[in-house]
Amino acid sequence: MTEIIVREAEPKDAQNLINFLNQVGKESHFLTLDEVGILMTATQMSEYLAQIAEKDNNAYLLALIDGEIAGVISLTADFHERIRHIGDLFIAVSQNFQGYGIGHILISDMLDFIQEVGVIKRLELQVQKRNERAIHLYQKKGFEIESTRKFGARDEFGNLIDVLEMVRFFD
Numbered sequence: 001m002t003e004i005i006v007r008e009a010e011p012k013d014a015q016n017l018i019n020f021l022n023q024v025g026k027e028s029h030f031l032t033l034d035e036v037g038i039l040m041t042a043t044q045m046s047e048y049l050a051q052i053a054e055k056d057n058n059a060y061l062l063a064l065i066d067g068e069i070a071g072v073i074s075l076t077a078d079f080h081e082r083i084r085h086i087g088d089l090f091i092a093v094s095q096n097f098q099g100y101g102i103g104h105i106l107i108s109d110m111l112d113f114i115q116e117v118g119v120i121k122r123l124e125l126q127v128q129k130r131n132e133r134a135i136h137l138y139q140k141k142g143f144e145i146e147s148t149r150k151f152g153a154r155d156e157f158g159n160l161i162d163v164l165e166m167v168r169f170f171d
Helices: 011-027 042-054 102-117 132-140
Strands: 004-008 059-065 068-077 086-093 122-128 144-154 160-169
Touching (some): 004 102, 011 042, 011 068, 042 059, 059 102, 068 102, 086 102, 122 132, 122 144, 132 160
Parallel strands (some): 086 122
Antiparallel strands (some): 004 059, 059 068, 144 160
């Protein structure tokens, strides 16, 4: 198997990251991101990645195979003291690289980061109720279903579908 390299996203990755996010937005019906894309310029993305790198409660990791972005995971949290311990997770893996365990690797690396830094105490994510593979992975990684957001998204046919809100806690 080809080597999977996971590293922090850097400002120089901006255009490749935009291209990746636009691609997965078109190919996946499980993301909130859709065919419209990320709607950021390379300059805006570069500045965003630089800001993320400066914060202890945010992170953006890339999974690379032969230099190509195969998957991403991002942790975002607020700077306000009262809620800076609550993180939100976003993960996407390209269709071309699904089935290689990239999602598992990215989540494991992000959970290691969260435990090492120790700022995040509540980690949230949202997943469409129909995305059983992702739900299984998240539960394997210690997430539990906290609630169901009825009609939380639309599917590729325009039908309203439910979204699960999942959470994992850290001591």
